[in-house]
Amino acid sequence: MYNDFIFYFKEGWHHIISQGALDHQLFIAALTVIFMPADWRRVIVLVTAFTIGHALTLILSVLDMVRFGDEWVEFLIPCTILITACFNLFRREWNARRMRLSYILAFGFGLIHGMGYANAIRFSLSREQRLGWGLFSFNLGLEIGQIFVVLFILFLGLLVTRIPGVRRHHWVWALSLPVLLLSIGMMVERWPF
Numbered sequence: 001m002y003n004d005f006i007f008y009f010k011e012g013w014h015h016i017i018s019q020g021a022l023d024h025q026l027f028i029a030a031l032t033v034i035f036m037p038a039d040w041r042r043v044i045v046l047v048t049a050f051t052i053g054h055a056l057t058l059i060l061s062v063l064d065m066v067r068f069g070d071e072w073v074e075f076l077i078p079c080t081i082l083i084t085a086c087f088n089l090f091r092r093e094w095n096a097r098r099m100r101l102s103y104i105l106a107f108g109f110g111l112i113h114g115m116g117y118a119n120a121i122r123f124s125l126s127r128e129q130r131l132g133w134g135l136f137s138f139n140l141g142l143e144i145g146q147i148f149v150v151l152f153i154l155f156l157g158l159l160v161t162r163i164p165g166v167r168r169h170h171w172v173w174a175l176s177l178p179v180l181l182l183s184i185g186m187m188v189e190r191w192p193f
Contacts, residue, residue: 001133004133004134004137005133005137006137007137008121008133008134008135008136008137008138008141009137009138009140009141010141011121011137011138011141012117012137012138012139012140012141012142012143012144012145013141013142013144013145014141014145015117015121015138015141015142015145016028016141016142016145016146016148016149017145017148017149022182023077023078023081023116023183023186024077024113024116025149026081026179026182026183027077027080027081027084027109027113028050028146028149028150028153029149029153029175029179030081030084030085030088030175030176030179030180031046031050031084031102031105031106031109032046032149032150032153032154033088033153033157033171033172033175033176034088034091034102034172035154035157036154036157036158036161036168037154037155037157037158040154043150043154045103046102046103046106047106047143047146047147047150049103049104049106049107049110050106050107050109050110050113050146051110051139051143051146052107052110053106053107053108053109053110053111053113053114054110054111054113054114054117054142055110055114055139056110056111056114057110057111057112057114057115057118058114058115058117058118058135058138058139059135061114061115061118062118062121062135066115067115068115069192071190071192072192073112073115073116074116074190074192075187075190075191075192076112077112077113077116077186078183078184078186078187078190079183079187080109080112080113081179081180081182081183081186082180082183082184082187083105083109084105084109085176085177085179085180085183086180087101087102087105088172088173088176089172089173089176089177089180091172117138117142121134121138153175157171160174
């Protein structure tokens, strides 16, 4: 049981931290760049909304209750990045009322990302005797990896905004614009038609 836990934990961790996980890292960066370390409570709610969304479709997809073609899921993931980055670029305020939309986006886009995660582990989990344990371990590794990316973005935002003349919206634009451009490239590469 311990070996299963370690195996699936590492799978989840690598699925978010590895070089091949750039799409997921860009999404998390776009999602969290609008926050500063003082907003940590909001970040927890945001990450929780994303977690609930992707855990739900991860479970449903692995249990074969819902399934979408890999080509569509892989195309929709950069679409979520593009929409989130655009949302950042056109946002004028970062008050609590405006942040609610971020939570809705995080949950909704978490549903799409969960299908991507499921496609990565479906076959190994379908042969696993302890399906629940494998899903739990994978999700835990994934969440720890996401928290690592979130903390990195928050720390980087703190450093950048301490530079004289760099305001919060400059930081949001400086990260969101390249993320947007990279997501367009991914969408073109993954065009499903």
